[in-house]
Amino acid sequence: MAMWALLSGLRGDLTVYAAVQAELRRQRVDTLFVLGDLIGPEREANALLERLQQPRRGDLQPHCIYGWWEEQLLAERGFRGERRADALRQSGGEAAVAALLQAVDPGHMAWLASLQFGFVELDCALLHGSSTDVGDSLTADTAPLQLLDRLTRMEANRLFTARSGEQFCVELCGGGIESRLRDLEGERQQHQSVPSRKVIGVGSGLHYTLYDPGSDHIAFRRAGGPIHATGRGFV
């Protein structure tokens, strides 16, 4: 089976996206998922958004979902009912909201509004945060009970998440719990085992993840981009 590439946190950076695309061309990757945060307040995102919508010859077709930054922009531009970019306003103030509005041409809004919250492919859930919230930041240090809960809610064996920006893989590989239930019919006990599951942080920007659904192999990569020459990822 051919591999998937998963990336996130491009935040308008076309150079980063081009570097990843160039690298993917040389690998056995046939599906590209971009897990949100296509835009950000720090730079104009229009060129990147155009390339995502109209891939260049040789580009892998990107399958995009929206992330936290898109959610803020969509809310601020009235695509989320009464809600506005309250979370951004709280964390970054008016200046950050203005910068985000500045970064994206209104002409891209219809496309951004059409993006989904996540994908379910095979037995994998591909989300920006988690099913509870696009801003839910799961890391390698998140309590395993919480990770298991997020997996259970999605009814998925693998959860790929991007919100924290970290690259990690937590594999739940054993354990269980006893549950004693008493109701009007009496008492009964039940044992439940921890199912074998994984939560994978795909990274951000140049740091992306390769996944082979056939072998369940995960590889963390860093595109040899213009920023740092030394590789931080490993295979």
Added chain:
Amino acid sequence: MAHAVISCLHANLAATEAVLCDIDQLGIDTITCLGDLVGYGPQPNEVVELIRARQIPSCQGCWDEDIIEGLNSCECSYPSQLAERRGQRAHHWTAAQLSEENKAFLASLPLSLRRDRLLFVHGSPNSQHEYLLPDMNAFAALERVEAAQADTLFCGHTHRPYVRELREGVIKMRLRRAVANPGPDIEREVDLPVRRIVNAGSVGEPRHGGTSATYVIHHEQDDSVEIREVPYDVERTCQAIVAAGLPPLFAWRLRHGFEYAERADDASHVCER
């Protein structure tokens, strides 16, 4: 000290009076109510006024919220369109009957109440509309209690009373990070805390397979929980339902104590609207 927890009164005055009488006779003077004071039943003002008069601390239930906020949940909470129409009829009837003062009281109710490590909610700590069913995934159930930083979570909304203890939980995990020198995978074993979910059942619209009202008593001395069944004058409420012009099915259901009548199809679904 003992402490009574009641839920889902659903405008059933006879049942509410019977349960409060049972609590009084046991000499218990601390009562907490988990919401759904109104809906389905024929005496919304009377039940709200009784709770107000007795100054019983209460959380806001799903029906209480819908009466204040307007019907906002989707058809997902009903098993059929007929059931949905009945629910909507009860909703509009209740909204028309309730006095402004009683509506203001329902609007003022908090989503949760806390006493030390005891947490009181209507559905779950996430939502008034989420069902914590007795056979829910044990890890997900534990997560609800743990995320709310409670030892015991008291809830209602399912109309079926139960006590569920979650213990001896452990999760084994293998962790891999992408750092400069990754080294070997880290393996860990995380012990999970012992936690408990107590569902108070329903005073006014029981769905446990019998007709009696249910509630629970928490005995603080030994931390035990007792599920109480209280028979009440079901006929009195059924006649009032019919006299009020509410769907006769609500009376039929109370009279028979049917377990499955009009239970939500997909109970794990939480309406996002």
